[in-house]
Amino acid sequence: MNRLLDRNDNLSIIIAGIFAIIIGLGVARFAFTSLIPSMLVNHLDITFAGILASLNFAGYLSGSLLSIFIKDINQKVLLFRFGVVLAITSTLALALNSNDTVWIVARILAGFAGAMTFVVGSAIVMTKLQMESKTKAMGIHFSGIGFSILTTDLINRYVLSSGGSWQDSWLVLAIFAFVISIYSVYILSFDKKVKQNVVKHGFDKSIFTFFVVLLIIVYFAEGVGFVVQGTFLPDIINNLPGLEGYGNITWTIVGLAGIPSCIIWMRLAHKYGSVNIIIIALLIQTLGILIPTMTSNLYLNLLSGVFFGGTFVGLVALFMNLGGQLAKSNPVVLMGALTTSYGIGQVIAPLYSVYLIDKFGNYDYALYLTAFIVLGGVVLLLFAKKFETHKI
Template identity: 80%
Template sequence: MINRLMDREDNISIIIAGMFAVIIGLGVARFAFTSLLPSMLSDYLTITFAGVLASLNFAGYLSGSILSIFIKDINQKVLLFRGGIILAIFSTIVLAYSTNDTVWVIARVIAGFAGAMAFVVGSAIVMMKLKMQSKTKAMGIHFSGIGFSILTTDLISRYVLSSNGTWQDSWVVLTFFAAVLSLYSMYILSFDKKVNQNTVKHKFDTKIFTPFVIILIMAYFAEGVGFVVQATFLPDIINNLPGLEGYGNLTWTLVGLAGIPSCIIWMRLAHKYGSVNIIIIALFLQMIGILIPTFTNNLYLNFLSGIFYGGTFVGLVALFMNLGGQLAKHNPVVLMGALTTSYGIGQVIAPLYSVYFIDLYGNYDYALYLTAFIVLGGILLLLFAKRFQTDKSL
């Protein structure tokens, strides 16, 4: 069994290494920030600075995602992947030993870029290395690593804090954890020798930007907004509800648990009922989850809010990108770039308007109202887009 796990060409070892990369790039370099936010707000961060840091982190991720789309050579991808893993580790450890605002700004931008290298580029390497006829199920397992990344980093952070540790101690432990995983991930997700690729180039065809595709891109912006507010503030949102102080991190744990099977479930539903229909349903559930904390402080309903969020955001990324890939046919790069950019702009904007409303009104309600309204706009756009949908099976 050990020999199999150390085999770079074994499918199981490739999937495990890919999930480790997701935990490092998204869990440690991104989502651990959300898990530790309540503790960091208590003695260092302000909510405004936290929102700015989140926005900058997503700006770094956006730049890395766009870059990765245009890197075709798999050997270059391996180098970028390794660089991203190393940057994710170093941009995490500095948070434990510095409270200099400039250092944190730089570290969070780098962490965002590193996350894209570890996740987006890492996923491309996993896809290429897998040796099986149908890679869909295997990649579904790989993307479930997003939920695992939230769950594992949250459990580590909570354990350190419950053991009388500080948030600085949590960053140290998370860095060590990421460093250990990185050894395996970088070893497996590489090649014994330089890979020669025969890349087929297709002429860019502007005809792919049909009214349906343009509306899809706009709807993906709405999902970028819908994803990021809870991704940044959810534990603090719950902790600020009367009677729910201290339940924020448990809600965040439920986000991770719900995220693990979500991609596989939503993709199966899309195959059966059509991607557009399932995207609309997932967006609606996400919108309800966003609104729950604004009208009730019932513990179980707010747990449901976390489940709705975790159960939709991973699946929605897979649904949109899969649909985009089907529509792009031989021109995936430009369309994937347009979708990624639209989603990324939503991610960058949402934390900034959120902290504005939080400062203005002293609570999260209005930020959540606007976020839900934008997600509703995405739903209405997709309902309208169905009029232009030529392939009803999508």
């Protein structure tokens, strides 16, 4: 027990980091996807749901870009705490108010909170961990993304199956986030102010080789590929003939598949090269996107959840790791470019999706376009390999 309350113990740091991801990504982001089918029944329409998702990602993008340029670890701790408070209060707003304007503001703030708790929180975890090689530990930390989906979905399913409403789910989620935040905020801080020498690097445009520019474009395609299923998957499955009610089971499977994915993909990248493994992961994701358009077979559509959960977490780690290798002494600029590209894809995808859903009355064309964009990323990456001479 003493070990779990030790701010400097690696186990407590990893647990607190996973709790932070559950708060910032699970409660403030992915719970919305889990609750979409229920909210569509008596509050949202699909167009407004898409707009809210887009705004959430816009908030996340702005927070991610801000966090990249904050170097002082003491400021990061303050931003992290602010993000935790914002995640909880923006969730409470959804439970206690049904006004559209309030929801718009709440989802933007929830997105910003997600960046503070995930991006900034991960930086604090990385700083606090005391071990020679932190790669494996950070792989466990990022498994928190899968845990965040699984945990919040199970909470929502329990509340709804017990006769509660989606408002009750948001309230329970806010209370749950508050409880685990006490531990997370306590552990992810320092006993005293940290003295840190910040090394500043000038802008080095030489890192933006033709290969890197194409990689940034491909990461935009992955931002698109992540969002459509990441926003609508439960409702996509529920709308297939004979699969009504199976949407949340598929979403649970997404969370389960996401837990080990980062560790598996990173190991494969180390053995076979990052670019090769990114291409394979993108192809698997493309197939997962297309499955609901081709069949209403239950097991194949559950497999689409496995493909989605098993790729999107790992792809973020793969791109960030590859970007770090290519950035030389200027990681901030390249990471900022990659994050911006991915974020723009996240913001755009829900908007074209709701347009196509409204126009054609189903999800098929939104999924076709999404798969086409991700597949285009694969083609670009195959082309880009010719311009990269190093083994990556």
